[in-house]
Amino acid sequence: MIQFVKKSCCILFFVLLICCVSIHSKTLKPDEPCKRIVLYYHDILFNGTDLANATSVKITNDTQFGFHFGMMVVFDDPMTKDGNLNSPPAARAQGFYFYDKKDTFNAWFAYTLIFNSTEYKGTLNIMGADPLPEKTRDLSVVGGTGDFFMARGIATFRTEDAQGDYYFRLQMDIKLYECYKT
Ligand SMILES: *[C@@H]1O[C@H](CO)[C@@H](O)[C@H](O)[C@H]1NC(C)=O
Numbered sequence: 001m002i003q004f005v006k007k008s009c010c011i012l013f014f015v016l017l018i019c020c021v022s023i024h025s026k027t028l029k030p031d032e033p034c035k036r037i038v039l040y041y042h043d044i045l046f047n048g049t050d051l052a053n054a055t056s057v058k059i060t061n062d063t064q065f066g067f068h069f070g071m072m073v074v075f076d077d078p079m080t081k082d083g084n085l086n087s088p089p090a091a092r093a094q095g096f097y098f099y100d101k102k103d104t105f106n107a108w109f110a111y112t113l114i115f116n117s118t119e120y121k122g123t124l125n126i127m128g129a130d131p132l133p134e135k136t137r138d139l140s141v142v143g144g145t146g147d148f149f150m151a152r153g154i155a156t157f158r159t160e161d162a163q164g165d166y167y168f169r170l171q172m173d174i175k176l177y178e179c180y181k182t
Pocket residue numbers: 047048049050053
């Protein structure tokens with residue numbers, strides 16, 4: 001009798017486990033995020049004189065390797081809801097990127113999106129590789145605070161404009177798959 005109870009407990013446990021795993025993976029359909037925010041990132045690299053206008057600065061130079069390999073930039077960039085640099089910022093992106101490939105343009109980003117508006121208060125932390133020749137690049141949203149408490153997801157980059165090294169604009173399509181606040 002005890003053997004039988006033990007066995008059925010075991011079976012019940014595994015059935016529950018399988019149910020939980022399948023329910024959990026069902027909530028992670030790529031085309032069904034629990035929250036989606038599309039913002040535009042504007043990076044104006046300091047050119048040596050435009051202190052008032054620039055939003056980012058080189059803190060290490062590029063090297064003889066080419067493709068800016070080794071160059072690192074720290075930024076405090078405005079994020080707007082449309083592609084217009086002069087639109088009121090909906091958030092700021094604060095962090096850095098550096099170039100890390102010898103034979104093509106390839107960057108690595110780590111930054112925090114800081115929201116402090118009537119719509120959202122909180123942060124999202126994003127990091128990952130940015131292989132520039134690709135039309136779209138996916139980076140990880142590794143966490144969040146405030147209205148984005150414990151959030152996780154994917155930020156898809158798309159380059160919209162690049163004027164030499166001194167200005168570029170990225171569309172960031174942020175899809176969250178874990179949302180604990182509505
Ligand atoms: C830097 O940018 C400002 C504003 O766009 C421009 O007036 C200035 O001539 C530029 N300086 C250099 C050294 O390119």
